[in-house]
Amino acid sequence: MSEQDESGAEPPVGNPVLRWAAGILANITVITALLVYFGWQRADVMAAELGIDESVLGMSTTDYVLRSVGPVLVLLVIVGVAGLLWLRLDHTLAPRVRADGRAGRLVRRSLLGLSAAWLILPLLTWLLWLPFEEQAYVAMPFAIGAGLLLTMYGTHLRTTLPGAQEGRSLTLMWTFAAVIAGVCLFWGASNYAGVLGVSLAHDTVAADLTKVTVYSTKRLNLAAGTETVLPAATDKKDAFQYRYSGLRLLNRTGGHWFLVADTWRLRQGVVVMLPDSGSLRMELGG
Known part of the structure; x- marks a missing residue:
């Protein structure tokens, strides 16, 4: 130059x-x-x-x-x-x-x-x-x-x-x-x-992810986890009547929870997406 x-x-x-x-x-x-x-x-x-x-x-x-x-x-x-x-x-x-x-x-x-x-x-x-x-x-x-x-x-x-x-x-x-x-x-x-x-x-292993228990006022018909009806709460319209256990937290972003089953494997299980909602309650860990 x-x-x-x-x-x-x-x-x-x-x-x-x-x-x-x-x-x-x-x-x-x-x-x-x-x-x-x-x-x-x-x-x-x-x-x-x-x-x-x-x-x-x-x-x-x-x-x-x-x-x-x-x-x-x-x-x-x-x-x-x-x-x-x-x-x-x-x-x-x-x-x-x-x-x-x-x-x-x-x-x-x-x-x-x-x-x-x-x-x-x-x-x-x-x-x-x-x-x-x-x-x-x-x-x-x-x-x-x-x-x-x-x-x-x-x-x-x-x-x-x-x-x-x-x-x-x-x-x-x-x-x-x-x-x-x-x-x-x-x-x-x-x-x-x-x-x-x-x-x-x-490297994602379901057993290493955080445990999640979902409580809902309505039946969710999830393809993962185990559903349990809570009979003690059936007399209350807005009570949490269903519990879903056996789930793990994959991610939480964009106002949604992404969950998988305890037995989830890569390409061998579904990912469940649940929104942040007053009809749902999430318990983590335990």
């Missing part, structure tokens, strides 16, 4: 590729959208594994964000550490490029590797697919995005070589790269959320 833009103003200090990548990750809108999308994707996959549709859960945007904060923070920490390592590489390599040019062996090899990074990183991830299928499935989108960013970084370094011509189209290239990198970020988060959703569903 030139030392001054067309307006004559000095450009910001630092590597433009790093500034641009950090600007994307530090954008609160991007992070919020990532949290919401991650939470929705995980809930959608988990619900599908449990045999229900995610839409019946009635989860809000806040629910999605709160349920995805932990995993997304881990993801962002990994990306942040990778960014620090990249910054360290830039502090070591950039001065060598400007000082030695192509005459330096380190510079030549580094520029060659960076030029092919868009292919090398996805290829290495693909080679790890068989022994580490789940990890490679999550890592592949990030490998594509990281490879593209490294290739863009190599392109920038070439513009700093002694005697190099100004890269007039780099700004436009970064714009298109930003679109691809953003897609890769959400694609990778989607894969990660899907893996977590499947894992959460398969």
Whole structure:
């Protein structure tokens, strides 16, 4: 890039590729959208594994964000550490490029590797697919995005070589790269959320869930649990006349209780949905 833009103003200090990548990750809108999308994707996959549709859960945007904060923070920490390592590489390599040019062996090899990074990183991830299928499935989108960013970084370094011509189209290239990198970020988060959703569903064991006893003023005809009529209360119109035991709390969201039987197994039982209602009373535990 030139030392001054067309307006004559000095450009910001630092590597433009790093500034641009950090600007994307530090954008609160991007992070919020990532949290919401991650939470929705995980809930959608988990619900599908449990045999229900995610839409019946009635989860809000806040629910999605709160349920995805932990995993997304881990993801962002990994990306942040990778960014620090990249910054360290830039502090070591950039001065060598400007000082030695192509005459330096380190510079030549580094520029060659960076030029092919868009292919090398996805290829290495693909080679790890068989022994580490789940990890490679999550890592592949990030490998594509990281490879593209490294290739863009190599392109920038070439513009700093002694005697190099100004890269007039780099700004436009970064714009298109930003679109691809953003897609890769959400694609990778989607894969990660899907893996977590499947894992959460398969790790759900009815015996580990909270016991629930439901009392109702009317017969519910539930497909799960054991119904008991309470004869002592039959003389009162609004009394709780039926008790349903043998149930476990799967989730409570969107103003509904989602219950399963004690004997529930994945893909071998129903999920009962009951609304918050004055005609129902829930007793938890015991």
